[in-house]
Amino acid sequence: MSFRFGERFLRSPELFPARRAGEAWGRNAVAVDFGGGPYVFTGLSAEQEAAARERFSGFCRQGAVPREGIECRVLRVSPEEFRSFDLRGFELTLDLDAQADAVRVAGLGLMARLEWRPSLAAALWTASSGDDAFPGILENVLRMLAAYRIAECGGALLHSAGIVDGGAAWVFVGRSGAGKSTLSRLSLGEGRAVLSDDLNAVSWGAKGCWVSALPFAGDYHGAASEILPLGALCQLRQGQGHRIEPLSRAEGLAALLAAAPYVNQDPHRLDRLLSNLEALLDRAPLHRVTFSLEGGLWEALRAAHEVRV
Amino acid sequence: MIEGTMVFRRCRDVRYRIVGAEAVVVRQSGPEVLVLNGVGARVIEGVDAKTTVAALVARLAEEYDVDPQTLERDVTSFLSELAESGVVEKMEASDVR
Numbered sequence: 284m285s286f287r288f289g290e291r292f293l294r295s296p297e298l299f300p301a302r303r304a305g306e307a308w309g310r311n312a313v314a315v316d317f318g319g320g321p322y323v324f325t326g327l328s329a330e331q332e333a334a335a336r337e338r339f340s341g342f343c344r345q346g347a348v349p350r351e352g353i354e355c356r357v358l359r360v361s362p363e364e365f366r367s368f369d370l371r372g373f374e375l376t377l378d379l380d381a382q383a384d385a386v387r388v389a390g391l392g393l394m395a396r397l398e399w400r401p402s403l404a405a406a407l408w409t410a411s412s413g414d415d416a417f418p419g420i421l422e423n424v425l426r427m428l429a430a431y432r433i434a435e436c437g438g439a440l441l442h443s444a445g446i447v448d449g450g451a452a453w454v455f456v457g458r459s460g461a462g463k464s465t466l467s468r469l470s471l472g473e474g475r476a477v478l479s480d481d482l483n484a485v486s487w488g489a490k491g492c493w494v495s496a497l498p499f500a501g502d503y504h505g506a507a508s509e510i511l512p513l514g515a516l517c518q519l520r521q522g523q524g525h526r527i528e529p530l531s532r533a534e535g536l537a538a539l540l541a542a543a544p545y546v547n548q549d550p551h552r553l554d555r556l557l558s559n560l561e562a563l564l565d566r567a568p569l570h571r572v573t574f575s576l577e578g579g580l581w582e583a584l585r586a587a588h589e590v591r592v
Numbered sequence: 593m594i595e596g597t598m599v600f601r602r603c604r605d606v607r608y609r610i611v612g613a614e615a616v617v618v619r620q621s622g623p624e625v626l627v628l629n630g631v632g633a634r635v636i637e638g639v640d641a642k643t644t645v646a647a648l649v650a651r652l653a654e655e656y657d658v659d660p661q662t663l664e665r666d667v668t669s670f671l672s673e674l675a676e677s678g679v680v681e682k683m684e685a686s687d688v689r
Binding site for chain 1: 605606607609611612614615616618620621623624626627628
């Protein structure tokens with residue numbers, strides 16, 4: 284079944300705001316700092332600010348909120364704007380409508396607009412005053428904002444497990460069920476740090492490739508903003524025994540592209556994302572990693588690959 | 593049944609990039625990402641809203657040392673798969689440039 288943009292979530296999607304304007308909730312602000320940021324939420328009420336600081340603790344800048352950064356205005360909207368429905372069995376996805384100079388977003392209890400005029404900025408319309416729903420709403424928008432911003436900066440946000448070994452972060456992409464959380468749990472049990480088992484940012488520069496920890500995770504994540512050199516990019520599969528195999532460049536590009544949320548659906552920004560991912564493939568080792576629950580994967584990985592730092 | 597006079601185009605939400613000898617194809621509405629081998633890459637390049645299936649097969653026959661009938665069968669079968677997957681669609685005769 285196909286839907287018009289927003290109609291799953293909004294009572295009147297045709298009235299979606301055409302610009303980043305509206306009534307702020309308050310005068311408070313929070314700067315969340317990680318790759319591509321800081322991401323500055325303005326117009327918050329005190330309750331919303333407290334909820335944001337708690338949700339993104341370890342990533343929030345202390346002291347004065349910086350003037351530079353990617354601004355997201357948080358604006359009021361009536362709860363009547365949103366459809367209510369039974370969440371049981373509902374897969375939480377966002378509706379996107381990508382245009383040349385903006386991206387419209389509708390989701391559970393939120394409307395958001397990302398704009399390039401010329402630099403990236405956003406607005407979030409929510410009816411949540413800072414209650415239990417607010418951190419999730421804020422995170423949904425921040426995930427998308429970060430995905431676009433990091434792509435704009437030459438990198439990519441990847442659905443992946445980021446696991447630290449030998450001072451470098453190894454990034455494992457794979458479909459849902461490929462084993463990202465399982466590998467994170469096993470690696471954590473062996474004493475390795477996990478940046479996130481859900482989303483990690485990968486970028487490159489003159490000194491090589493690196494991985495930024497993000498405040499987004501499924502079950503396992505690090506505690507604070509951190510940047511580490513990239514060990515390798517790996518396409519993850521669960522199977523019998525451990526196998527580390529080469530991937531063709533096209534297979535690698537496809538694996539990374541499939542793991543790059545939001546931007547991979549945007550026809551206006553896909554070329555940029557593809558170029559970023561090809562630049563990563565030029566610089567980073569790439570493996571297909573099949574693993575089973577028995578131990579010894581990291582020894583097998585190291586044997587097959589000399590870590591580039 | 594695909595015939596030599598038919599013309600196909602890539603669906604509106606499909607983008608592709610040639611990578612070496614292969615191609616990465618994205619169906620953005622999914623999103624879904626496919627990897628095509630060398631021949632598949634040449635097919636997706638050739639599906640350009642103006643080339644007939646027969647012309648595409650003839651072009652590929654010049655590039656690959658394959659029996660023409662086998663090539664025609666493989667290309668039409670592959671186009672069927674791409675059409676079923678929503679990657680390409682058959683054009684109406686009135687829309688062909």
